[in-house]
Amino acid sequence: MALGLHGGRGATGQGPALETSATATAASGAVGSRRFLLCLYLVGFLDLFGVSMVVPLLSLHVKSLGVSPVVAGVVGSSYGILQFFSSTFVVSYPPSSTSVVRYPPSSTSVVRYPPSSTSVVRYPPASTSVVRYPPVSTSVGCWSDVVGRRSSLLACILLSALGYLLLGVSTNVFLFTLARVPVGIFKHTLSISRALLSDLVTEKERPLVLGQFNTASGVGFILGPMVGGYLTELDGGFYVTALICCSVFLLNAGLVWVLPWRETTLKSTEDAWSSDGKHATVPRESAGTPQGAATPAKARRSEQNPWLEVLSALKDMKSLLFSALWDIFLVRLLMGVAVMLYYSNFVLALDERFGVRPKTTGYLISYTSALGTLAGFAVGPILRLYRHNSHRVLLHSSALTCSLLLLYSVAGSMHVVVLSSTLLSFSTSIGRTCITDLQLSAGGAQASGTVIGVGQSVTAVARVIAPLLSGVAQELSPCGPPSLGAALALVAVLIMSQNKPHSTEPRSEKLKPE
Numbered sequence: 081m082a083l084g085l086h087g088g089r090g091a092t093g094q095g096p097a098l099e100t101s102a103t104a105t106a107a108s109g110a111v112g113s114r115r116f117l118l119c120l121y122l123v124g125f126l127d128l129f130g131v132s133m134v135v136p137l138l139s140l141h142v143k144s145l146g147v148s149p150v151v152a153g154v155v156g157s158s159y160g161i162l163q164f165f166s167s168t169f170v171v172s173y174p175p176s177s178t179s180v181v182r183y184p185p186s187s188t189s190v191v192r193y194p195p196s197s198t199s200v201v202r203y204p205p206a207s208t209s210v211v212r213y214p215p216v217s218t219s220v221g222c223w224s225d226v227v228g229r230r231s232s233l234l235a236c237i238l239l240s241a242l243g244y245l246l247l248g249v250s251t252n253v254f255l256f257t258l259a260r261v262p263v264g265i266f267k268h269t270l271s272i273s274r275a276l277l278s279d280l281v282t283e284k285e286r287p288l289v290l291g292q293f294n295t296a297s298g299v300g301f302i303l304g305p306m307v308g309g310y311l312t313e314l315d316g317g318f319y320v321t322a323l324i325c326c327s328v329f330l331l332n333a334g335l336v337w338v339l340p341w342r343e344t345t346l347k348s349t350e351d352a353w354s355s356d357g358k359h360a361t362v363p364r365e366s367a368g369t370p371q372g373a374a375t376p377a378k379a380r381r382s383e384q385n386p387w388l389e390v391l392s393a394l395k396d397m398k399s400l401l402f403s404a405l406w407d408i409f410l411v412r413l414l415m416g417v418a419v420m421l422y423y424s425n426f427v428l429a430l431d432e433r434f435g436v437r438p439k440t441t442g443y444l445i446s447y448t449s450a451l452g453t454l455a456g457f458a459v460g461p462i463l464r465l466y467r468h469n470s471h472r473v474l475l476h477s478s479a480l481t482c483s484l485l486l487l488y489s490v491a492g493s494m495h496v497v498v499l500s501s502t503l504l505s506f507s508t509s510i511g512r513t514c515i516t517d518l519q520l521s522a523g524g525a526q527a528s529g530t531v532i533g534v535g536q537s538v539t540a541v542a543r544v545i546a547p548l549l550s551g552v553a554q555e556l557s558p559c560g561p562p563s564l565g566a567a568l569a570l571v572a573v574l575i576m577s578q579n580k581p582h583s584t585e586p587r588s589e590k591l592k593p594e
Contacts, residue, residue: 113280117289119339120273123332124297127237127269130328132304133311133321134244136445137438139428141318147253149425153551155257156424160543162264229276233336239266241329248322269332270297295453302449309442317438405522405531407579409538412515414572415478416542417549419508421565422485424550429558434494444498448505455509462510470521471581474514478576480507482569489563 142152227235239262246259274290281289311321426445430436466473484507488500519531553560 116280116340117277117292119335120277121293121296123233123335124270124273124293125300126328126332126335127273127300128297129300129304129307130244130325130332131267132301132445132449133308133328134247134325136305136427136442137308137312137318137321139425140312140431140438141250142253142256143428144318145251145253145256147256148551149554150551151253153547153549153554155253155260156547156550157544158257159260159264160540160547162261163267164537164540164544166265166268229272229279230336230339230341233269233272233276234333236266236268236272237329237333237336240269241326241333243267244322244326244329248319248326250322298449298453302446302453305442305445305449307442309437309439309445312438312442405519407575408515408518408522409534411474411478411572411575412519412535413538413542414568414575415481415511415515416539417546418481418485418565418569418572419504420542420546421550421553421561421568422488422504424546424561425554425558429561430494430497432558434497436494444501448501451502451505452509455506456513458506459510459513469581470514470517471576474511474518475573475576477507477511477514478569479573481511482566482573485562485566485569489559489566 138156139152142155147155243259243261243263243266246255246262250256250259274293277289277293278286308321311317311324314320427438427441430441430444431438462473463470481504484500484504488497488504491497491500516535519535522531549564550561553564557563
């Protein structure tokens, strides 16, 4: 181990002194790691805080530039396309990510994990096995693995800041479109931060740390629309908001620059050690290894042909999309597009339909975001009420979402809008959780990495489709996008009604506690 706790204790007679020194070093490293984690939480908070100030106001700004809804939809789709492809090359999770899974008695199984790695894994009879796989399905290029997390994180933040700077001076559609290019390619701060957190902590700590990081980011998304709505009421409010967002990203870059990288070395699960039942971490890279230098694992990955990995990943995705899981992925796509259509022109529609100012709409968005976060705590009780039948919960939540989208489309007053938005924050949050649970239940533990990755790809496709459909529907009426979303949600409900659940057993009976 890197701390050098073994060897020569009896020969030197300095065992207690070495143990004391090692304990002090470990305590100092734990403090540094904790400070590093807190700084990363702040990075996630600032990232979504800055973004959520600007994004709800984009539809209003595009309209002020004299652009038709269809053109605005094409620009929005181009952003989604850039995000879809750039995430493949920019973001990568640790190659040694692990998952603890229980398997039934068996001897040897050949498991294929994305993108193209085949591993032979031996499972002891009726025991717990540790399986290694990348948690995303298409990790090609792995830029953050090659240049290092710090360099890639800094580059992504600074280039995103450039995009928001251009947005702050976008007085015509050309500059607006140009401003979305660097943001579309490099806006992966949260993904790289999650990968860095996965590097930093042990397997046991990872769910807790990632949950805390998501919570901190979510708080930023709750506060951002309120601030952005207030600022946009000022003269040249959108440009002021975009420039402040750029300043937030520059502040974030400065925070990443001053992070205690030297005090905190990246960790690997196999080297983790515990003290008094609490896991601390040990270095994955030695102190002499330069930041961003390619490790042997990285070198092996860089030798692979990236296009072969792309083809292999696409084959894995195709096999899943045309398997028994096709209905789950189709429902995910339809519901994803439906909800995105609701949000696509939310600020603009309230302005045109009820004369609601962006400041008030920002408060409403922050309110529903907070409710959506709280709805996560209701998932457990609701699943117990339904006896852990995720299919029924998803069916009912999707039907509720469809009804609420239709209600919002025909709302005659803001009271109805607030009511529908309140209930939508709950139904969509519960639906997202249940669709993921159904994917994992139907796909099985051995394909969990691929299933999650394909699910993320389906959501990315929805981000490309939704702006186009929204632009076309917006040409007809401000109520067009949510009305179309209600129709797509109805199709998803019909598909779920016609297809039986992939598993009729309660999930709690299938998954034994570890």
